[in-house]
Amino acid sequence: MHQKLRYAQDMLRHVCPTGDVSLVFDRALSALIEQLEKQKCGATSRPRESRVSRPDSRHIPAAVKREVWRRDGGCCAFVGARGRCSERGFLEFHHVVPFAAGGAANAKNIELRCRAATTAAFPIGASVVKSTSPGLVSPRVIQRP
Ligand SMILES: [Zn+2]
Numbered sequence: 001m002h003q004k005l006r007y008a009q010d011m012l013r014h015v016c017p018t019g020d021v022s023l024v025f026d027r028a029l030s031a032l033i034e035q036l037e038k039q040k041c042g043a044t045s046r047p048r049e050s051r052v053s054r055p056d057s058r059h060i061p062a063a064v065k066r067e068v069w070r071r072d073g074g075c076c077a078f079v080g081a082r083g084r085c086s087e088r089g090f091l092e093f094h095h096v097v098p099f100a101a102g103g104a105a106n107a108k109n110i111e112l113r114c115r116a117a118t119t120a121a122f123p124i125g126a127s128v129v130k131s132t133s134p135g136l137v138s139p140r141v142i143q144r145p
Pocket of ligand 1: 086113117
C-alpha cells in the first residue's frame, strides 16, 4: 500500500508538489466512489439510450438502476414501524411486486433495499410511497391488501 501511495503522490506532483496525503486520499476515494457507483447502479456521465427489456426478463436496465439509486438517495428505501431504514450497505435492487407475480423491472416497481429488508426480518405488507419529484423521497408506510 505504501508503494501505491508513493506512486500516486509522484503522479500528482504537478497538482500537489508537496504530496499532501489528504489530497491523494480525497482523489483516490472520489475515483473509488465513481467506480463503485458505475458498478452498482450504472452511473455514468454519458448514459446510452436504454433498451427496453422484455416483460418476461428479470434484467433491470441501467437507466432504471440509475433512476432508482438517485430517487432513493443510495439508501435502503424500506419504511417500517420505526421509520425509514438508513442502511447504505448491502443494497439490492428489489422488486416491490415480485418478478414471479408479474412485477416489472421499472422504477415504479424497483426500490433499493438492504439485505435485511429483503429477508423475512421485516413485516410483510409495508412499503414506501415515493414522491413524484425526482430525488425526493417522502416515505410513509402503506398496507398492501
Ligand atoms: Zn434496510
